[in-house]
Amino acid sequence: MPVTTTSAPRLRKPGGAEAGLPASAPRPPARVRVRSTQWAALGFLAPLIVYLLACYAYPLYRNIDLSLHDYTVRSFVQGGADFAGLENYRDVLTDDGFLPALRNTFLFTFVSIAAQYAIGLALAVFFRNNFRLSAVLRGMFLVPWLLPLIVSGSTWAWMLNSDNGIVNTVLESFGAGRINWLTDPGWALVSVIIANIWLGVPFNLVILYSGLQNIPEELYEAAALDGANAWQQFWRITFPLLRPVSGITLLLGLVYTLKVVDVIWIMTTGGPGGASTTLAVWSYREAFGTGLPDFSPAAAIGNLLLLIALAFGFLYLHLQRRQERT
Amino acid sequence: MTALTQPVRRRHRARWKTVLGIALTAAMLFPVYWMVNVSLTRTEDMRSDPPHWFPWNPTLEGYANVLDDQLPAMTTSLGIGVGCVALTLLVSAPAAFALAKLRPWGAGPLTFVLLVVQMIPGVVMAIGFYAVYVRLGWLNTVWGLILADSTIAVPFGVLVLTAFMTGVPGELLQAARIDGAGRWRTFVSVVLPLSRNALLTVSLFTFLWAWSDFIFASTLSRNADAVPVTLGIYAYIGNNTTQWNSIMATAVVASVPAAVLLVVAQRYVAGGVVAGAVKD
Known part of the structure; x- marks a missing residue:
């Protein structure tokens, strides 16, 4: 689907990631544009960042937590294991x-x-x-x-x-x-x-x-x-x-x-x-x-x-x- | 005279290399041949000494057993593979676009993190996920396994797609911009279609890894009603130590995605291996 054929004004509307930028501004000053790009980039990166935190950082944290406590099968499920240090x-x-x-x-x-x-x-x-x-x-x-x-x-x-x-x-x-x-x-x-x-x-x-x-x-x-x-x-x-x-x-x-x-x-x-x-x-x-x-x-x-x-x-x-x- | 003999000699040498190449390939693939051979051997011939080098009396009983026992497992694996591909692309493609074209702050550290997390041993991830899933009640669920399996592919996916999208000419993005496309629109309508090959590479590898995964399957889905095919084979080995034809038949069928991948997309495969290791 070629981009050019669709109506331009509607597309001009910035996505949620660019919310800081007023849609009507025809040519934002360079500094604002840089900042809006940063917000957009953050929007595109957000799923990855959430993913990294949920699927790497948190399991890794749990892993370290396990190794520093004395977990039994019971406390593994319910929590409350004794701290064992190293x-x-x-x-x-x-x-x-x-x-x-x-x-x-x-x-x-x-x-x-x-x-x-x-x-x-x-x-x-x-x-x-x-x-x-x-x-x-x-x-x-x-x-x-x-x-x-x-x-x-x-x-x-x-x-x-x-x-x-x-x-x-x-x-x-x-x-x-x-x-x-x-x-x-x-x-x-x-x-x-x-x-x-x-x-x-x-x-x-x-x-x-x-x-x-x-x-x-x-x-x-x-x-x-x-x-x-x-x-x-x-x-x-x-x-x-x-x-x-x-x-x-x-x-x-x-x-x-x-x-x-x-x-x-x-x-x-x-x-x-x-x-x-x-x-x-x-x-x-x-x-x-x-x-x-x-x-x-x-x-x-x-x-x-x-x-x-x-x-x-x-x-x-x-x-x-x-x-x-x- | 010399002009004539030169190509002849070269061709002769090349033929010698072809013969040697075929011999080496045959040696390398012998285990694969053996797997197929055993899968076609009758149960009563299985313990014969010496073993049959060729399946003279081929039987499909092994494959019949596969269809009876392993079909649900393969369906499960198919679902997990497809789910994993979808999740991986959803997470990695937008991120790759940002890293390649929007020059976000912190791109360097983020790339570094993506490289480092690939070095975490699978068993560490498995223990971590197990600990998390126990409390969430996500053990033995298909989506839990999809999420865990995707960790094998997401960092790879982001890095490969970023490398590829960096090569998309900036003029194209600018043209889209002038035509009034926002960044999201540019990403969906310009960058994604252009990145088809890289997306295909990432999808193929993601599917294959999810399909082949054993560590996450054997830890997070051990008691599931719907087990993936790798676990199906593993349970088979434990239960039917005598029925190696059925085990190998399952193995043959479980290898089908790899075979298809190789035939359909060999250059993507080689490209993907190299892209994952030596990015430029």
């Missing part, structure tokens, strides 16, 4: 499960993103030069990333099943023994890391591929003329010029991977015996995983995780800002 945090930090969970969190996160990045980068370089079907194949690589996690998680769980899983069948055909992937404490974390790497490769591929597109082709041509082979071209051109994008990809992957619950919960529920429990899974289990919800420690663990995520998150923002400036 006691929940102290309990969590001195819990026997804390150090293993912290170790698992960092193993899960760093091994996952290192492998995702390496594989993603190799694939991005492979796909850099267009060849027949390259666009289609690149698109199909997105599939793991688009599948619901419950789908990929349960598929991997079945593939890694000790007795009937395809992975063990293949291993046995090569003469290797069976591995109890999901039930052996030594392998459970490895299993969820494998699945998580598979999940994260597409994301890395897409971002790194788009970063590669910004490296001028002439550099490669010049290097080829100087007799540099593909290996040298990668280490002298691709890798150094991709460094800013790499940093952002890795840090973003870090922030996302730190908070993963679904994959682990669906495949192993953090077990056996906490062998694949990360901080996020631990928090989830305390709050929702057992029959007896214990929200106060769960909230404390969650907030510790939030602090770690924010630390890396700020590093990411810092790097990105620096890159934008150059």
